[in-house]
Amino acid sequence: MADLSRAEWTRRADLAGLIAALGREEVRYVGGAVRDTLLGLEAKDIDIATTHLPVAVMARCQQAGIRTVPTGIEHGTVTVLLPGGPVEVTTLRRDVSTDGRRATVAFSTQWRDDAARRDFTINALYADPDTLEVQDFFGGLDDLAARRIRFIGEPRQRIAEDHLRILRYFRFQARFGDTPDADALAACSALANTLKGLSRERIAMELLSILALPDPAPTVELMHAAGVLPVILPEAGRAQRNALGRLVQAEQAQAIAPDPVRRLAALLPPVAACVEDVAARLRLSKAQRARLICVAERTPEDREHPRPLAYRQGLDCARDRLLLLGGDAGALTRWEVPRFPLTGKAVIARGLTAGPDVARLLREAEARWVAAGFPDEAAAARLLDEVVAQQ
Known part of the structure; x- marks a missing residue:
């Protein structure tokens, strides 16, 4: 020591x-x-x-x-x-x-x-x-x-004093523990339902702290086996827990830093309505809620076009989707999402009258610019010329 x-x-x-x-x-x-x-x-x-x-x-x-x-x-x-x-x-x-x-x-x-x-x-x-x-x-x-995490005194009494100690036990077990202490684990299991009496914010804080650890997957399985995970996150079924394990492996293989919100997304079914319910229940921030919903809307096609995906959805959501889908997020490493260099003025300058057609043509030119790999402003202008000429 x-x-x-x-x-x-x-x-x-x-x-x-x-x-x-x-x-x-x-x-x-x-x-x-x-x-x-x-x-x-x-x-x-x-x-x-x-x-x-x-x-x-x-x-x-x-x-x-x-x-x-x-x-x-x-x-x-x-x-x-x-x-x-x-x-x-x-x-x-x-x-x-x-x-x-x-x-x-x-x-x-x-x-x-x-x-x-x-x-x-x-x-x-x-x-x-x-x-x-x-x-x-x-x-x-x-x-x-x-490497033993042991309560001071009688575990059930210590948990009865502060129910959040159940989640703290699993967080410390993940960080510092080896073989779980049988008395501690039994007490956490027996008193798991007392977590329902805690504020959602306190539960979310501890859950995200657990998910931020280098590899929380074994601890999440331990929490499930003890009956704790079904109390705080019943949506995390077998498929979702397996997804968390694969996500951690993908993060490690691609040298991507752990992210607790991404890992929470792995523990939830990819259904926007379900994710919204969980975000509301855990009192997550608006930014966390929006990110979880964005990740829930992933499709297998996302793996094929990482940078266009990041352009549409933002780097965080795109990276999360790729990792959860088993894709390669390497194309996003040290890449900054560019800005489309043209505005509606460029369309009007080509002889069109201000109105809804301007926005439509600009969107079409932008789509071609993204598909072309985000070229410079001169190339974007040529793409706009092509769009306008086809009207």
Whole structure:
């Protein structure tokens, strides 16, 4: 397992200044930065836990000339704006009450209290900012070494506190897990229906996070087998799950970056009405909805003309269609969709009177220009001359 002292982020001068401002005995690095560094991965976000109340965090930072933003102060979180990137500083907490959707918390001064309310053992690792010694209350280091995703405490109780932990379990299993923990998987399966009580936005966020991972197909199958996928996405039948597997392989073979919306499209039948229903149910953005509908309208003929397809539908939709149809999206790599260089003025300049015929002739010239492979303006003008001459 990697050594924290070798990580560049632990030697950041701006972090050292923040630690000094808060007091070294009152803070610990926690969560993803510790976990990922121990696994030899790049740490993207730095989180700090502290015994200080949020007002004290902001006051100490102000005295040290460090800017803060009270991004989640009611939950104890202050975002500290450092030159090397923002850092979230959160007061130690313990749960007072939970209802499966939200928790009421009280601030604490005990590190174990804070660790006990976290979801998985590998997320409850704290590192001393001076020695970088890891404090582990629930066997997270052993679980990390074994690539085991295990709930802290009794899995059903932890899920009952926050139903979204079911989806978080599968996301972490996909990222860091090896053989699924039997108790965790059984709890997720038994409580799968509790996901119906969550907001659609929270479900969509976690689902898209899972689909953004390098290869979510095995995890999606695991979610189906556990009865979780049918609760959140009943449209994802066997054919759709197979399509996801083929899509991931195509992305990897063609060196195309993963895209969660494209992968969601794979999990849905290619029927616009069905896609619209799912987009509405998951409260997806207008752009995501439009893209899913565009991809759903794919036809086998799309594979034959990738660039004309991209010209009509946009690069994202065209690339998605080609990959889902088993086509080659290479023709779109580093290709920019061109603009048709002529306007209605060019038609009128050739002696036609303004009116509906102008738009019709321009469309016909544009179609010939696309079929000719998007030549330059002079060639486009010649194509327009041909169209006009045939009237």
